[in-house]
Structure formats: C-alpha cells, structure tokens
Amino acid sequence: MAITSANQLELLQTAEAVAREKMIDPGLVVEAMEESLARAAKSRYGSEMDIRVAIDRKTGRADFTRVRTVVEEEELENYQSEMTTEQAKQYFRAPKANQNAVWLRESRPVEDFTGSPQIGDEFIEEVPPVEMGRIAAQSAKQVILQKVREAERDRQFEEFKDRAGTIINGVVKREEYGNVIVDVGRGEGILRRNEKIGRESYRNGDRIRCYIKDVRRETRGPQIFLSRTAPEFMAELFKMEVPEIYDGIIEIKAVARDPGSRAKIAVISYDGSIDPVGACVGMRGSRVQAVVNELQGEKIDIIPWNEDVPTFLVNALQPAEVSKVVLDEEAERIEVVVPDEQLSLAIGRRGQNVRLASQLTALDIDIMTEEEESARRQKEFEERTKLFVETLDLDEFFAQLLVSEGFSNLEEVAYVELDELLVIDGVDEDTAAELQTRARENLEAQAQKALDNARELGAEDSLVNFDGLTPQMIEVLAQDGVKTLEDFATCADWELAGGWTTVDGERHKDDGLLEPFEMSLEEAQHLVMTARVLLGWVDPTELETDEEGDDAPDEEMADAQA
Numbered sequence: 001m002a003i004t005s006a007n008q009l010e011l012l013q014t015a016e017a018v019a020r021e022k023m024i025d026p027g028l029v030v031e032a033m034e035e036s037l038a039r040a041a042k043s044r045y046g047s048e049m050d051i052r053v054a055i056d057r058k059t060g061r062a063d064f065t066r067v068r069t070v071v072e073e074e075e076l077e078n079y080q081s082e083m084t085t086e087q088a089k090q091y092f093r094a095p096k097a098n099q100n101a102v103w104l105r106e107s108r109p110v111e112d113f114t115g116s117p118q119i120g121d122e123f124i125e126e127v128p129p130v131e132m133g134r135i136a137a138q139s140a141k142q143v144i145l146q147k148v149r150e151a152e153r154d155r156q157f158e159e160f161k162d163r164a165g166t167i168i169n170g171v172v173k174r175e176e177y178g179n180v181i182v183d184v185g186r187g188e189g190i191l192r193r194n195e196k197i198g199r200e201s202y203r204n205g206d207r208i209r210c211y212i213k214d215v216r217r218e219t220r221g222p223q224i225f226l227s228r229t230a231p232e233f234m235a236e237l238f239k240m241e242v243p244e245i246y247d248g249i250i251e252i253k254a255v256a257r258d259p260g261s262r263a264k265i266a267v268i269s270y271d272g273s274i275d276p277v278g279a280c281v282g283m284r285g286s287r288v289q290a291v292v293n294e295l296q297g298e299k300i301d302i303i304p305w306n307e308d309v310p311t312f313l314v315n316a317l318q319p320a321e322v323s324k325v326v327l328d329e330e331a332e333r334i335e336v337v338v339p340d341e342q343l344s345l346a347i348g349r350r351g352q353n354v355r356l357a358s359q360l361t362a363l364d365i366d367i368m369t370e371e372e373e374s375a376r377r378q379k380e381f382e383e384r385t386k387l388f389v390e391t392l393d394l395d396e397f398f399a400q401l402l403v404s405e406g407f408s409n410l411e412e413v414a415y416v417e418l419d420e421l422l423v424i425d426g427v428d429e430d431t432a433a434e435l436q437t438r439a440r441e442n443l444e445a446q447a448q449k450a451l452d453n454a455r456e457l458g459a460e461d462s463l464v465n466f467d468g469l470t471p472q473m474i475e476v477l478a479q480d481g482v483k484t485l486e487d488f489a490t491c492a493d494w495e496l497a498g499g500w501t502t503v504d505g506e507r508h509k510d511d512g513l514l515e516p517f518e519m520s521l522e523e524a525q526h527l528v529m530t531a532r533v534l535l536g537w538v539d540p541t542e543l544e545t546d547e548e549g550d551d552a553p554d555e556e557m558a559d560a561q562a
Helices: 008-022 026-045 085-092 134-161 231-241 276-281 283-294 309-316 340-347 349-361 370-392 396-404 410-415 418-422 429-456 471-479 485-489 493-497 521-534 540-549 555-560
Strands: 050-055 062-070 101-105 122-126 167-176 179-183 188-191 207-218 221-227 250-258 262-269 299-304 324-328 333-338 364-369 499-503 506-510
Touching (some): 167 188, 179 207, 188 207, 231 250, 250 349, 262 349, 276 283, 299 309, 309 349, 340 364, 370 429, 418 429
Parallel strands (some): 188 221, 333 364
Antiparallel strands (some): 050 062, 101 122, 167 179, 179 188, 250 262, 324 333, 499 506
16 A cells, blocks of 8 residues: 555544544544554665654645764764764755755754754655555554554543542443443443442442542553442542532541441531531431432441540440540540440440441540449559558558559659648658658669669660660660660660551551650650760751751651551
8 A cells, every 4th residue: 555645635534533433632643643654664664764754634645754863973873864974964965956855953944054964963855655565554553553542541541530539420341250340431440349338249231339449540551440438438429418518518527437337427517507417417317318328228327526536536436425535645545434334335246336436536445344444443543552652661541642642653752842742631741751752762772773783784884874864764775785875876766665557557556665664756756866966976957957847757657667
C-alpha cells in the first residue's frame, strides 16, 4: 500500500472514526499513524535513519522526511542520523538549490547561509513515500492499536481519578475467585472478596452500588478498586440520604463499622435548632433505614459528637451505662467503670461494642466493673500503706492517714510543703519535720545503694555526673548496657520514655527504660539532645533552630516504629 492522493483523506476519516468509537482525541490517533508510518519507512530505508512522518490535519497528505543532526566529532555514533560540522558544510547551502531540503536551528528555519553550521542544527530532506507490504501494514496497524489503547487508558484514568472517594453505580459483569468485576460505564472496577459485606453474592447483570476506594495507573490499564465495607461508604450513603449533611449543616465526625453487623457514626450539628441524631434518623426512621437496607441490614448507632473525650466515649458506649471515666491523654488510653450488670452490654457480643467505640474515639479502652475498680483501689491503698510502714517506721493507722490524704510515695512526703502535712489530724510541726527527715534519709539511702550498684555494673563517671538522671535511673540504664554518656546519646526518646506502635490498625505498647520514673517523651528528647551537645555531636545553634521548627521530631518515630 502506498500513501498516495487516493487514500490520503482515508487516513483522516479513519482517525476520526477510531476517535469517536474510543472517545479520545483524533489528534492522538493521527500521531499514532505518523509513528506507524515512520516505522514502516525505517524498515524500507534502514532502521538507523531518523525518518519522520507528518500528516497534514486538513488534507491528509503524509510527508516523509529524513533528519540528520549536527554533533561534536567525538560524539558522532550514528552516521545515518548524525554528522559533524565539517560534513555538514557541504549540505549547508543545499536548501537554496534543493527545495525539498531545509536547515533548522532551534526548531526555526535557517535563512542566512553565510555562516557555518552549528552544533544542534538539523538538516531535513524529503524522501519518497514507502510502499507498505503486508508485514509493514500489519506492524503499522499494531502500533496504531497500541497507541489507541494507551490513549484510552489515559482517558479512563483521568476520568476516574477525581471520582475516588465517591459512590458509583455499576452492573456486575462476572465473578472471579470471589472478586466481583463491575461495569462502571467507561471502565471496569474490581470489588475484592474482603471488600464485600458478609457473604453477599451477585449474579451477572445485578446492579450494585460501591465506594471508589482507589484508582491506580498500572501497565495493564487503570485499576479501579471498589469497596462496600469502607467506613467512608456509609458516610457517603448518609450524605445522599440526609440533605443537612450534604449542605454542611451536619457533619459526620467519625465512623466505625463491623461490616454487615453493626456500626457507629458520630455526628455534630452547626445549627442549634437542628438535632443531628434526629435528622439522620429521619421521619419514622426513613433515612437511616434506607442506609441499613443498602448495607444488608447492618445495625447503625447514631451518636452525638462531643469535644469532651470522656463525654463522647460515654455516648459511644451506648446502650451501656457508664459510672466513671479516667482518661490518660499521653498514652491515648481510657479506663471506663460500669456497673456489674452492665459489663456484658458495654463489651458487646464478641467485644463488638467496645471495639467500635474504640475505633470511633481513636482510644484504647479498658472496661472494668465497679467491683473490680474497688478491688484495685483497695490493693493500691494497701501497697502504699505498707510502703510508709516499712520505710518511715510508722504504725499502720498513721500510714493509712497519709495514704488517705493523697500521699502515694516517699518523694511527696519528703519534699511537700510543711503545711500540707499539718492538715493531718494529730500531726504538729515536730511530727511533720520528723516525717520529712525520715523520708529524705530513706531516699538518700536508696539513691546511694542504686549508685553503688550502677558503678558495679560498669557505669562511668560521664553518665553518673550527667545532670538530669537520678541514681535509680542510672542503675536501670546500666542494667540495660547503657554505661557511658556516649551510650546514652545514641538512645532514642521512645527507648527511654516508651511509646506506642500501630501495627495493622492496632496500637501496641513499647516499654521505655525510664518509663517507671514517669519520664515523658519531651523530657527524654531534651536529655538525649543535651548529651549529644556535650559530646560535640550536635551544634547548639542548630539545635535551637530545630526546636523552633519542630518541638518533638522523635515523637513521630515512636508511632512509626514497627
């Protein structure tokens, strides 16, 4: 097949037809044709030649040209597509006589030929159109089809990438190894087995509603991943059913799901006249029932959001009643005390209720009964009483008085203001002074014993004399092999103060060496950085700059460690 005037317009007609069918830009099809014709021409004239084809977008005329580029003599590799400046001089004046050749400099035609050719100049001359045999025509067809497929994939990706995070309706095409292939219009989505609710199954032709979880560009084309178990799917369904959510009057703050079984959703209203829970439930439950039906009967608890974490948690544990809440913000844990008869209701079947409440509040929840909490408090009371009896040489009654007044350790007795001891019945100034003297002497004896043990373990003066560490801390560090200031400076803050690691969505506690001494991450970081400055590892001026930009850079490491 030759590219002649008889079939020039057919090129454009074919490009238009393919573009309409695949819904892509006709220019992309024409570019694919130009590349395929160029490949065919190279098979005729030689693969080392730089043959280019340009198809006129109006007439369909295909121009075949050969391009040779001027390069440095030492860089000359391909004699068919490159030439040196000396070789180029014989062609430099050729365009005046040869109307089928042209010189380009920086993509613009050269008009003044009085100078010499320069590096980068291109000599372009026309070559005769090729006769395309059967093999060349088949190769050209494959190039065009490949380019069209790539353009179609790019169009699909551009169309669906911005729809990630939304709900889409589709039709089930087939099921492969438990995964459902869904026709979503101009593409196919995949609903994986673990993204289906429970044991739901579909037949070919069934209509299905899914959440677009992710859209990825891959070599085999854009991959559209769908989900029906994602918490965001429920949030989007409520947005469709509740106009106040769509308008922004009500906001969904958090969602936790056990797909197909139960879910909790926290909502807040920015209009005092609108009840967020009532608006989501709807008249006679019509709005929430529509969502429940879509989610295969999944029970939904709608909970009012509250900025106060303990109050929000009490709401999240409904329908169980809560007697007491103790929040540990640093550890992101919370203790909940419930009446004995409410324990099973608070935990739920297989721990479902407390697990969903934990996901909703992003806190680890410990649930105990009032009886268990009372037993724990009694145990703590007895342990503190025993401590004061043994260390301060007190009778049990007097030790219990100290514990009842809130004293829990020797440090509090030794260094508290004297007036706080005088409020205890039967304690005068002499008695209070004696208590503090005994406490301080005991603490000094403990410190000296810990320091002696640390030195026996090999702790060096550089660590012992480091300001900020107590003898008990130094003893614990030495037991773990941290015996010098250099050893201490290599520690991370979370290794000293402890932290939390998130693995597969679950938080796990990492114990720190100095955590029993109630050392915080900020304190540990300050001590480590001070040690590094003393050793000359860190410039103090750089440290001040870092502190201004980031108060606690190592805290992210504590949550990121695996």
